[in-house]
Amino acid sequence: MGEIASGVPGPPGRPQHATRPGFDLMAAKLRPPAARPGIVSRSPLVRRLAAGSSPSIVSVVAPSGYGKTTLLAQWAELGGQEFAWVSADERDNDPKVLLSYVAAALDAVQPVDERVFEALTSPASSVPGSVVPRLGSAFSSMTVPVVLVLDDVHLLRNPECRDALSVLADYVPAGSRLVLAGRDDPPLRAARLRAESRILEIGPADRPSPASKPHRC
Numbered sequence: 254m255g256e257i258a259s260g261v262p263g264p265p266g267r268p269q270h271a272t273r274p275g276f277d278l279m280a281a282k283l284r285p286p287a288a289r290p291g292i293v294s295r296s297p298l299v300r301r302l303a304a305g306s307s308p309s310i311v312s313v314v315a316p317s318g319y320g321k322t323t324l325l326a327q328w329a330e331l332g333g334q335e336f337a338w339v340s341a342d343e344r345d346n347d348p349k350v351l352l353s354y355v356a357a358a359l360d361a362v363q364p365v366d367e368r369v370f371e372a373l374t375s376p377a378s379s380v381p382g383s384v385v386p387r388l389g390s391a392f393s394s395m396t397v398p399v400v401l402v403l404d405d406v407h408l409l410r411n412p413e414c415r416d417a418l419s420v421l422a423d424y425v426p427a428g429s430r431l432v433l434a435g436r437d438d439p440p441l442r443a444a445r446l447r448a449e450s451r452i453l454e455i456g457p458a459d460r461p462s463p464a465s466k467p468h469r470c
Contacts, residue, residue: 389424407435415440
């Protein structure tokens with residue numbers, strides 16, 4: 254069993270926020286995986302992602318084995334930016350569970366409005382009518398630039414979960430990013446985002462050459 258946490262501890266040295274009410278959360282799902290020795294360096298792609306001029310929405314879509322998670326973990330290791338990470342799985346096909354992870358990940362970077370957690374824990378609250386607007390408002394109000402990563406979003410088939418992520422794309426504050434990674438097209442209004450130049454799309458064609466030297470950690 255993985256570590257269970259009702260609140261999510263931040264990195265060492267960062268003040269710990271008060272434990273939030275709600276679902277028991279798997280702490281391991283809220284941390285990027287540690288880089289392994291010998292993995293392929295994706296420096297050109299990492300630099301592309303980390304560029305200050307990059308769009309606020311990032312889509313990483315590729316088959317299994319491409320190294321989507323590795324790419325994003327290397328970006329997080331680069332430093333210089335705060336990361337809020339959620340590794341989605343089958344159990345997150347409950348929108349309040351999924352959004353509790355998103356809220357907790359953001360809360361570990363900068364405290365999130367208590368009303369978000371109140372809506373998440375209230376049996377009577379509506380996800381589209383209450384939870385998503387409050388979480389979106391809290392996200393857009395963040396003064397600390399953050400990269401919010403949702404990995405393995407192809408595992409999210411619940412329509413409310415997918416709709417919630419699509420709406421969150423409209424709340425990304427200036428200087429922050431929303432990153433959705435998975436094997437299938439993410440739940441985004443991609444055509445509109447392309448027209449507005451708000452999305453960076455990375456796919457199999459961006460995979461590094463096999464000749465790339467391995468990255469040693």
